[in-house]
Amino acid sequence: xxxxxxxxxxxxxxxxxxxxxxxxxxxxxxxxxxxxxxxxxxxxxxxxxxxxxxxxxxxxxxxxxxxxxxxxxxxxxxxxxxxxxxxxxxxxxxxxxxxxxxxxxxxxxxxxxxxxxxxxxxxxxxxxxxxxxxxxxxxxxxxxxxxxxxxxxxxxxxxxxxxxxxxxxxxxxxxxxxxxxxxxxxxxxxxxxxx
Amino acid sequence: xxxxxxxxxxxxxxxxxxxxxxxxxxxxxxxxxxxxxxxxxxxxxxxxxxxxxxxxxxxxxxxxxxxxxxxxxxxxxxxxxxxxxxxxxxxxxxxxxxxxxxxxxxxxxxxxxxxxxxxxxxxxxxxxxxxxxxxxxxxxxxxxxxxxxxxxxxxxxxxxxxxxxxxxxxxxxxxxxxxxxxxxxxxxxxxxxxxxxxxxxxxxxxxxxxxxxxxxxxxxxxxxxxxxxxxxxxxxxxxxxxxxxxxxxxxx
Numbered sequence: 001x002x003x004x005x006x007x008x009x010x011x012x013x014x015x016x017x018x019x020x021x022x023x024x025x026x027x028x029x030x031x032x033x034x035x036x037x038x039x040x041x042x043x044x045x046x047x048x049x050x051x052x053x054x055x056x057x058x059x060x061x062x063x064x065x066x067x068x069x070x071x072x073x074x075x076x077x078x079x080x081x082x083x084x085x086x087x088x089x090x091x092x093x094x095x096x097x098x099x100x101x102x103x104x105x106x107x108x109x110x111x112x113x114x115x116x117x118x119x120x121x122x123x124x125x126x127x128x129x130x131x132x133x134x135x136x137x138x139x140x141x142x143x144x145x146x147x148x149x150x151x152x153x154x155x156x157x158x159x160x161x162x163x164x165x166x167x168x169x170x171x172x173x174x175x176x177x178x179x180x181x182x183x184x185x186x187x188x189x190x191x192x193x194x195x
Numbered sequence: 196x197x198x199x200x201x202x203x204x205x206x207x208x209x210x211x212x213x214x215x216x217x218x219x220x221x222x223x224x225x226x227x228x229x230x231x232x233x234x235x236x237x238x239x240x241x242x243x244x245x246x247x248x249x250x251x252x253x254x255x256x257x258x259x260x261x262x263x264x265x266x267x268x269x270x271x272x273x274x275x276x277x278x279x280x281x282x283x284x285x286x287x288x289x290x291x292x293x294x295x296x297x298x299x300x301x302x303x304x305x306x307x308x309x310x311x312x313x314x315x316x317x318x319x320x321x322x323x324x325x326x327x328x329x330x331x332x333x334x335x336x337x338x339x340x341x342x343x344x345x346x347x348x349x350x351x352x353x354x355x356x357x358x359x360x361x362x363x364x365x366x367x368x369x370x371x372x373x374x375x376x377x378x379x380x381x382x383x384x385x386x387x388x389x390x391x392x393x394x395x396x397x398x399x400x401x402x403x404x405x406x407x408x409x410x411x412x413x414x415x416x417x418x419x420x421x422x423x424x425x426x427x428x429x430x431x432x433x434x435x436x437x438x439x440x441x442x443x444x445x446x447x
Contacts, residue, residue: 029269035261042256047248060256067260068267075272076375082235086242093245097210098404131249138247156211157244163211175199182205182237189240 019084020077027074034071041085042067043131045092052096052160062099066092093157100160141191149184152177204230208237209244218403225382225401225429273352273378333411337361337368344445350374350424351440354406358422360445367397367416367445369424374406377426384427385412386435387419388442394423399431420446 019040025033045066049059070088077087142150148170155166163181167174188194203220206212212220224230337343337359347357354374360367369385377383385397397412412422423439425432 027269027272031261031264034264035257038257038260042252042260043249044246046252046256047250048245050250051245051248060253063252063256064260064263067256068263071264071269072267073270075270078379081231081379082238083242085246086239089242089245090238093241094210094404131246134243134249135247138243153209153244156206157209157241158248161211162213163206163216164213166211178199178202178206180205181209181211182202185205185208185237185240188243189236192240192243194236194239194243 019088020079023070023074023077023084023087026071027077037070038067041070041088044085044089048089048092049096051158052093052100058099059096062096063092066095069095097160101162137192141188144191145184145187146180148172148176149180149187152180153184153188156181201227201230204233204237208234208241214404214407218401218408221376221403222401225377225380231379270353270375273375333366334368334409337364337366337411346443346445348441348443351438354402356424356441356443358443358445360416360422362416365415365417367412367422369400369408369410369412369422371402371408372406374402374408376406377401380429381426382429382431383424383440384431384435386423386425386439387412387414387416388421388423389418390420390447394435395419396431396433397422399427416445420444 017036019037022033022037022040026037042063046059046063049062049066050056053059053062066088069091077084081087142153145153151170152166152172155161155169156163159166161169163177164174166181167177170177172180200220200223203212203216203223207217207220224234342363343359343361345357345359347355349355350371352375355372356374357370358367359370367387374383382399382401384399386394387397388394395414397414398410400408400410402408416422421442421444423435423443424441425435425437425439427436
């Protein structure tokens, strides 16, 4: 919110700033609101695409698709189902994962067999980090999980693997993976104070 | 089975379900308040995993995205179904005529639909769920029948639908693409509609990932003149309670 004072009158100009407010404006076709929303979401959108896809060119392509999708379907955002950022990042993650699964379908098996022996290569992020503090908090919360919870969540979320593939990769029964993904996330939720 | 499906909130929140499982769980979600509530928190948590990965985007990305929004048409809001006790099912004559000028786009839609159906069938064939395999089989039989006749149209809220009818198979199939999920607590329901506008319930469904669905209608198309889809409360209705979001003429 900003207020402007003009010749003795006080005019209160409400400038929507939260992603939720901005999305509502975007849904009405407001390009300026979209630009402000862009500034808030582009970093995380590109970041998650980057983390899942690795390839910078593909990640940028997916990020662009996702950002245009946000513009296109802003009217479909339903606040009762969660925050605007979660809505956007759900789209971004799913889009990235779908891209990985379709692109890799053919060459996947060999790669997967090759990677079976070293499961934890997720540390090679060279990009300039946008929010170091948040990253540290999340890393810390992940660190407090059991090894199985943490690896299952990282393989699924950052690796884009299906629960079945995670079960194969970790050589743990599928039922256990389902349970660990759930109780691991619940623990993360509580540790991060998500309401 | 019922017990284990509740456990899938975690896997769903991190997109660890494959296409079929995702669709099945989304179907379950429409009727399970506990799962929806739990999922809300887990989705927010997953978003924090994403947010922690934020990077500084290159300036070119912004220029590119902002320059493109002018050419991207925005979706209309999903309107809640009207309390349409008084709204009879939309007359079949209201259908948008698909004439020769549309032939090309219709052909494109049919091709796209065929591709989607094939991939859905493959995904379903891989699934160990026997119910799905049987369903995939009957979809395949109708789509590949010698007398299969396909009519395409658009859903009112976005997405394309193709209805294929085979008289020899005594069966009809709906293939939907890019169809948004129904509002929570609601489902899509299919109808056979006769020439007098009487509707016969033909099964409910919820689209899977990317808004895709391929499934046979319950019952025979015999005696019907059209196929319609409406939004109904979860579980379905015995008669349509809202205006159809899709209606295609399939018979005389």
